Amino acid sequence: MSKNKDMLGEEQSGPLMADVAKLAGVAISTVSRALANPGRVNEKTRAKIDAAAKQLGYTPNAMARGLRVGKSNIIMIVLPGSLYYGASQIVPQVLQAINKSLLQSGYTLMIANLARDEASERHILNLAFGGTVRGTIILASKLPELEGRSLANAGLPIVSMLLDMSASGVPSVVTNDREAVREATARLIGLGHRRFFYLAGPEGNYHDVERFGGVLEAIREAGLPETAVVRSGGKLDYQQGFEIGLQAADDFAALAEKPTAVIATSDDMAISFMSRMREMGFAIPEDLSIVSFDGSPVCAFCSPPLSTIKQPAEEMGTAAVDMLLEAIEKTESPSAMRRVIPSRLIVRESMAVRGRFD
Structure with missing residues (x-):
């Protein structure tokens, strides 16, 4: 199949942005804005564009857009759902470690979601395909997929943390x-x-x-x-x-x-x-x-x-950032697809010899 370029310089082997604009009845610039920065387009127009893109099977080339507008220093983190404020604080601890490591390397952390409903999935995918972010770390959950789009196809480096997806080709940092x-x-x-x-x-x-x-x-x-x-x-x-x-x-x-x-x-x-x-x-x-x-x-x-x-929340967060930056900057040979950082048993008074039920 021959490749064409749309008005923004993206190579496409299928429908163009112009085709989406025509079907949705909007300007090409509106389509571009809706894909790159959905918040700048009203909900009714965005829905028409989303429907047209889905009908045509249009997927923007995020990598080409990144080269055109310059390399972003934003790393998107995808949460499994809303932050939880119980005793178990593994996700906030991991976020703190990731943020610290990214800042030291000149990158900015962006939390993409506080839910995993349909609207949140669409927002995550729009950010990924729109060229807003440079890479993604996904915590304890599967890759967002919606309306024929998957984070796996956004052309971005991805690292999974707290969920082993190495068998599917996604570098992963987990504990034992x-x-x-x-x-x-x-x-x-x-x-x-x-x-x-x-x-x-x-x-x-x-x-x-x-x-x-x-x-x-x-x-x-x-x-x-x-x-x-x-x-x-x-x-x-x-x-x-x-x-x-x-x-x-x-x-x-x-x-x-x-x-x-x-x-x-x-x-x-x-x-x-x-x-x-x-x-x-x-x-x-x-x-x-x-x-x-x-x-x-x-x-x-x-x-x-x-x-x-x-x-080991801090160690896992640091390792996830290191693995992602290797993929982004390609300054070193790729590390192993799966890195396991051991957890540690802390024995306290709640464990003792078997009780009276025996």
Whole structure:
């Protein structure tokens, strides 16, 4: 298929910006403005342009636009959803580390979204395809896709953080969820525990799959059956961790044979679970031991102090920036597609020898 250039110098192997303008009944400059800076075009006009572009299958060449207007120093970060202000502060901690590293390298961080609804997905994609940003870091979520467009096709360097997408060709920075939870479970087994209660995140979520996998591996290695662990939860998002913990406490109380150790996949779950357990008359760690995941500072001030697996938020944020800048500046040979930065188990008073239920 032959290639043409539209009036802005973009090589196209399909429909041109002029075709979109004609179908939408607007000027070519309006189409260009709507794609590059959607906020400058009223919603009705933008909707007509979006519909025309979708109907024609038009995709702007973001890389060509970047060369034309100069290289942007803006790095876009895509959040999994709204910022959460519970005990588990991994996302704000990561944002702080990323921002610090970018500033040191002369780049500016732009938060693209505080939700992942349709309007937010469209805004993220407009920024990416409009040439506004130089690269993207996406946190703990899949790439935005909407109306035939995907962030993967925007011509921008992308790094995934807290979600391993290396198998799909996206460089990724993650922690060792599975190994860290396996180590914590093995520590509990070493303390004599043989029955476990697992507080789950959303079923099928990358982190839940990896962390529960670590529990199962430790149990198998100890010669215990998989029935040694009882799952609670699986339907609510990690941002509803406090609610997950409260529901899990009710599930625990209903069990005829009580586990002696609890493994929670976030600090929020563990904190609310532990609080409800005390209200029900259970003693920690005398009746049951508890360990969680994230490493929130507040865990040290719980009663009793909560054992937790601390995620290396600052190190992961710095590594994600380094990986992205390698791709942008191409000053070094590409590093590995997947970088794993280990988490660390912090043992506190919430873990002890098996309790009275044995």
